[in-house]
Amino acid sequence: MRIVVLAGGVGGSRFTTGVRAAYPDAEITAIVNTADDITLHGLRICPDLDTMMYALGGGNDVERGWGRSGETWQVLDELRTYGVEPLWFALGDRDIATHLVRTQLMNAGYPLSEVTAALCSRWLAHDPRLRLLPMSDDRVETHVLIPAPDEPSGRRAVHFQEYWVRLHAEPPALAVIQVGIEDSTPAAGVLDALAAADLVLLAPSNPVVSIGPILAVPGLRSALLAGPAPVIGFSGILAGAPVLGMAHRLLPAIGVEVQAGAVGRHYGHRAAGGLLDLWVVDSADAPGAVSATAGAREGDDLQTLATPLLMSSPEATARFVRAAVGALP
Amino acid sequence: MRIVVLAGGVGGSRFTTGVRAAYPDAEITAIVNTADDITLHGLRICPDLDTMMYALGGGNDVERGWGRSGETWQVLDELRTYGVEPLWFALGDRDIATHLVRTQLMNAGYPLSEVTAALCSRWLAHDPRLRLLPMSDDRVETHVLIPAPDEPSGRRAVHFQEYWVRLHAEPPALAVIQVGIEDSTPAAGVLDALAAADLVLLAPSNPVVSIGPILAVPGLRSALLAGPAPVIGFSGILAGAPVLGMAHRLLPAIGVEVQAGAVGRHYGHRAAGGLLDLWVVDSADAPGAVSATAGAREGDDLQTLATPLLMSSPEATARFVRAAVGALP
Secondary structure, three states, X not given: XXXXXXXXXHHHHHHHHHHHHHOOOOEEEEEEOOOXXXXXXXXXXXXXXXXXXXXXXXXXXXXXXXXXXXXXXXXXXXXXXXXXXXXOOOOOHHHHHHHHHHHXXXXXXXXXXXXXXXXXXXXXXXXXXXXXXXXXXXXXXXXXXXXXXXOOOOEEEEEHHHHHHHOOOOOXXXXXXXXXXXXXXXXXXXXXXXXXXXXXXXOOOOOOOOHHHHHHOOOHHHHHHHOOOOEEEEOOEEOOEEOOOOHHHHHHHHOOOOOHHHXXXXXXXXXXXXXXXXXXXXXXXXXXXXXXXXXXXXXXXXXXXXXXXXXXXXXHHHHHHHHHHHOOO | OEEEEEEOXXXXXXXXXXXXXXXXXXXXXXXXXXXXXXXXXXXXXXXXXXXXXXXXXXXXXXXXXXXXXXXXXXXXXXHHHHXXXXXXXXXXXXXXXXXXXXXXXXXXXXXXXXXXXXXXXHHOOOOOOEEXXXXXXXXXXXXXXXXXXXXXXXXXXXXXXHHHHHOOOOOOOOEEEEEOHHHOOEOOOHHHHHHHOOEEEEOOOOOOOOHHHHHHXXXXXXXXXXXXXXXXXXXXXEOOEEOOOOHHHOHHHHXXXXXXXXXXXXXXXXXXXXXXXXXXXXXXXXXXXXOOOOEEEOOOOOEEEEOOOXXXXXXXXXXXXXXXXXXXX
């Protein structure tokens, strides 16, 4: 079986770990958001790709939830002593080695997809049927428009990482802009993976800044719809709140309620011009009086499965992934 | 008093520390060799400037003799796990922060002299009358020609760092080439410092790959000779062997004997078209029957002072520096 997963970072890696546990023999291609990428201190940093790579390669810090295990912070401490900004992005020493390798290869002209494959030849050597592809080899960066009373326009655009890490998503997001998205194309391998897929899964990652940018790469959404595979989406909103991260701060910027059903309607039912053959929500978000394990139809014909969605372990995740595949119409 | 020191790395920093101890109120400008510089893993590394900066700023590892105190090696360990070459150059985590700051500023277009001043605003803040200048803002790199039986020509050029660090200066040096030196110019501030100097000191650094490249920057040697300051050279060869480093492996490549007197003749007496007003050798190398503290003339009219030259402490170094200044003709 060939499975394509569309994924962000932390949620995406937990989800993909569960997909691997559910289907140990499947060929899994994760198409990963790169609109979170940022260049700091001359280093090209791909937080979602790295989170996926470290987690699927067993090199992530499980307790902290991001970055490398056994990480140290000597370089960052020194940058602080030099007084070099910005310092709000936590760059670990081990992590920096990844960025050095990536930056040097990219400066030498290699596309991000090849660089990612080179890095993964270390991390995913144990699982040759699992691969990571960036959504695009082109530079796309999510910027968030926030109120700025000091500016003549009253607002200011900041890089997503600054919004997320430095500002803790506290200012209201007036708009979310993917800079460069119109001119981007799917990375090498992405369209082929979609064309050959038996199953496409949207991880329960942030719909605005993780899954959103992937689907917004010109040509990607139509390739997904033209492909033979059914598409299953998984809600990252459980009982009206994101299970990870701060999606509730960003959904309003795209006019979507912080509710599992609303996110499902945002992705839309395939029959109504949307993406999904099946939308999977947590039992707590079961539409109406419907049983938590049986399929149900919403008013807009979106086929919805309600089942426990907490990714408390790879096995728990595998369970709901298999349940979803079993519930496909 | 305005003192200019021409210096390499380890020897140069010990010497300059002694000069500062000898003349606590002097304005000291060290013109530092940059022909050892190298780009590794995308980082621009200036070993001599960094050694000077760390040592004069109290941030060097005294026991190891190079690099930062409290250094760790996480990044390098990770690069090794990635299998990324080269790994023979020991890049410490703290050191890498310096290279990141430098590389980013240089990529943004700042000349090395300004980048060095920015880095030194941290390290030399305690001593505003001490400053480091690179010999040139242009890229100059020392390459060493070594035997290579596999090559059609029978020889191969390697970067000085590869010769020194990876090959431990074991292959005979057939020639030493400063790539780019003909097109280089003295860095901003260098000519002004020489024109305003009351005293110029050649540190007991390597005559071939430290002092040699500085003097070979077009215009620098003539500015030194045209300036008002007397020039004193200090021998790094004591009793027929380098007190630091491996100068004995390189002197033969420029046809100079590994003897203090021979190095002095290589720099030459000012009256005979050379550089020096005074050449200072260790007592062990006292020419002929001359007293170890009084001045003496050699056959070629090179005024030579013999005095204990071991830089065992800043005070010991200060002592012989003051003795040399006192012995100026």
